[in-house]
Amino acid sequence: xxxxxxxxxxxxxxxxxxxxxxxxxxxxxxxxxxxxxxxxxxxxxxxxxxxxxxxxxxxxxxxxxxxxxxxxxxxxxxxxxxxxxxxxxxxxxxxxxxxxxxxxxxxxxxxxxxxxxxxxxxxxxxxxxxxxxxxxxxxxxxxxxxxxxxxxxxxxxxxxxxxxxxxxxxxxxxxxxxxxxxxxxxxxxxxxxxxxxxxxxxxxxxxxxxxxxxxxxxxxxxxxxxx
Amino acid sequence: xxxxxxxxxxxxxxxxxxxxxxxxxxxxxxxxxxxxxxxxxxxxxxxxxxxxxxxxxxxxxxxxxxxxxxxxxxxxxxxxxxxxxxxxxxxxxxxxxxxxxxxxxxxxxxxx
Numbered sequence: 350x351x352x353x354x355x356x357x358x359x360x361x362x363x364x365x366x367x368x369x370x371x372x373x374x375x376x377x378x379x380x381x382x383x384x385x386x387x388x389x390x391x392x393x394x395x396x397x398x399x400x401x402x403x404x405x406x407x408x409x410x411x412x413x414x415x416x417x418x419x420x421x422x423x424x425x426x427x428x429x430x431x432x433x434x435x436x437x438x439x440x441x442x443x444x445x446x447x448x449x450x451x452x453x454x455x456x457x458x459x460x461x462x463x464x465x466x467x468x469x470x471x472x473x474x475x476x477x478x479x480x481x482x483x484x485x486x487x488x489x490x491x492x493x494x495x496x497x498x499x500x501x502x503x504x505x506x507x508x509x510x511x512x513x514x515x516x517x518x519x520x521x522x523x524x525x526x527x528x529x530x531x532x533x534x535x536x537x538x539x540x541x542x543x544x545x546x547x548x549x550x551x552x553x554x555x556x557x558x559x560x561x562x563x564x565x566x567x568x569x570x571x572x573x574x575x576x
Numbered sequence: 577x578x579x580x581x582x583x584x585x586x587x588x589x590x591x592x593x594x595x596x597x598x599x600x601x602x603x604x605x606x607x608x609x610x611x612x613x614x615x616x617x618x619x620x621x622x623x624x625x626x627x628x629x630x631x632x633x634x635x636x637x638x639x640x641x642x643x644x645x646x647x648x649x650x651x652x653x654x655x656x657x658x659x660x661x662x663x664x665x666x667x668x669x670x671x672x673x674x675x676x677x678x679x680x681x682x683x684x685x686x687x688x
Contacts (some may be wrong), residue, residue: 351683363679366672368662370686375665377687382665390670392662394684396578401644402675404651405684414657419674423652427683472679475632484655494645497629503577503633503644510578510640519638536645536686543688 354429354465355389361472362416365389370397370408370536372509372544389435396509396538399424401502402494407535407570411464413471413481421471421481423491426570435459450558458570467575479576492573498529501531505541514543521545521552533564577643582621582634589619593643594659595628602627605656 355365366389369378382391399405403412403424411427414420423556439451471478484492492498508523519561531537542549550556561569567572577592579661590596595604597619602613611627613619621641631644646653657680659673672680 350685363681365681366670366675366681367685370684371688375667379665381687390664392638392664392670394662398660398662399682399684401577402651402660403682408684408686412657413672414672414675416677416679417672418657418676420652420655420657426680427681468681475679485585487655488650488652491650494647494649494651495649499629499647500631500633503631503642504577506643506644507606507633507638507642510642511635511638514638516638523635526587529688536684539688540686546616572639 350385351429352385353386354468357388358468358472359541363472366392368392368394368399370394370399370421370540372396372512372540375542385438395513396506397502397540397573398535400505400534406492406531406533411468413468415476415481418430418542419484420487423482423487424561426459427464428459428570431461432459453558453561453566456566458567460573463575465571467573497530498534500536501527503533504530505537506572508541517544525553526574528530532560533568533571579621579641579643580639582641584619584621586613586617586619589624595624605659607653 351365351367367387369392370377371393371550372395375394378393402505405424409427410424412420412424413422434454435457437451437455439448442450467480471480505525508520508527510518511523527537542553545552586597595602596612597613602624606613608626611624612630621643625643629648630648631647634677640655652686659671661669661671663669
């Protein structure tokens, strides 16, 4: 998905680094990477290290870093193009639950054109771009980090380590703790749910629809504050 | 950040957490926090967790310890991009720092 933009921007001094937040690593992310055949670094983050280090809570998230290694935009929704799910039709024979889920997906707030325009502006103008934030603003806009969220990162990492050992029940207990401690971290939720497959609503006692409605559909991808 | 013991060789602690035990304390990038290890070659996770403000979760049944993120303040303490090393799909390690001198866009995505 990012390869097209990378081809355009790389000659101008930009590198795209994609990071797959997949607990099962290459097993699940590998086929997608192989299909995309990226020319840019394409990394695997099984413990969601970038959540702990940068405050990522959802995908796709983008972080801009300048030539000196300074962040000029902290994590924010980063859609390189309009996702197909925004235009998904609701089948006539869809169940009420299915209808609700599709309607919710279609209602997600996505601003791909504004995001890409801002990115091109920064690539062209660098520090002079109005979209490049100063260091204090970068810190201020990054996630507040109360003890609960800091602890959620430890539980998620334990869940990943135990899942890798095949200790699924023990892993689930730690994933549940991570979800309880940081309820709006979608990478923790959705990755753990994906491991439970079709059983995830039973195992975790909730669903994507239920959680999105609770958090507010407008908060799933918050509006970009570009300037 | 997972460990199989509560007392970790200093080199392993640095590799996993990015925090290096130095005479002036535990240091990462340009930041240092006061830390006086009882043993220069070994980091006690409990003491390091307290010094760094990181929660330490112990799963006794599975003999695992996990350090969380640094608590308090914001996820980003400064605008300096925290360095990290992650593998690519072939298992080759890649360091963010290797791209210094270029603009970088980190993009988190997932297959799920």
